[in-house]
Amino acid sequence: MVWRACGGRWSRGFLKGFDDAIRVWDVCKHNVRMAGGKAERKGRQAPQQQRFQGIQFDKSKGQHILKNPLIVQSIVQKAGIKSTDIVLEIGPGTGNLTMKLLEVAKKVIAVELDPRMVLEVTRRVQGTPYQTHLQVIHGDVLKTELPYFDVCVANIPYQISSPLTFKLLSHRPVFRCAVIMYQREFAMRLVAKTGDPLFCRLSVNTQLLARVDHLLKVGKNNFRPPPKIDSSVVRIEPRNPLPAIDFKEWDGLIRLCFNRKNKTLGSIFRQKAVCALMEKNFKTHQALQGSLDNQADADLVMQLGDVTNDTSMDLDSGDFDTMDEDMDGSTIPSTFKDKGLAVLKEHDYEDKRSSKLTQEDFLKLLAVFNKAGFHFS
């Protein structure tokens, strides 16, 4: 009522049940601007503004609260939640998304790091019909054993984007889909396809394990406090079953290929450091042959997540940049290097560049290398 009269952009229906703190803040602003009446301003602001000030958002925990109910609504809609679904929410904060999820899901399990937010979201649901449908786990999602869930919906702290994505993808049993808000550039890397400027190791590794689609661009002003960068919502649908490959081998190869993604594979596999690594792996595999453990899928995917828990996943960092190419084979036996190059040549990969290869190309490359006795882990 008040916000409509004040020229607020959102209808009362949308605001109903929305976060007190944000609502009060916006209503107060409108009141000050539109109503101007001293008595009204005082009456509406005083107690509620305290509550707003009572929760200091902590940027180090990525606390940028979604304040636009239209975006919240759209995220929930795009998640395609069924009334029988258990939804996992990561970082419920003050509960804006949580309350909307509770309206459509059978149950919401929310994992929250900040005890103040645990209290806030618990308080918010109290006395509503959803009280018994919400379970809040207090803890760091990266260190928490996740429960069963059908769908994950989250506006996450951006600093945990990469490890969290791979933790979800290693979760068993496989969930139906995840709809997650990421920092815009990270999201664009996740969905980048062969030939896109942002196509990188993160794109290839994620798309090996899941179908990834960009859903929605979200400007920074939809958050309070606004982050420095824009965001995007992405849908992740895990592949089921996963491709039958060794993920450590896969990531080892992809890491080498994207170390210099615009160089030809011939040039990458001539590098002294790369040849030395392959020779070392070759010897290790020979020594271990027959005694290697077969680990479960989930463990291997988690290792893929572990090795990607760094910026080299997002940026094409040059692990080998300072190492010279060894064109004459003085330290690496030329037979070994030549064998690698022969594999590339035989399968028409020598002049190809990683930035232009498809998922199928990489899978085939790994298969032909492995068949020739070359390993990447």
Ligand SMILES: C[S@@+](CC[C@H](N)C(=O)[O-])C[C@H]1O[C@@H](n2cnc3c(N)ncnc32)[C@H](O)[C@@H]1O
């Ligand atoms: C971007 S806010 C999202 C808040 C709310 N879901 C919303 O959309 O308005 C991120 C939330 O994740 C919580 N958080 C940060 N790091 C976390 C972690 N490692 N595990 C679980 N929650 C975390 C923060 O305390 C914060 O509440």
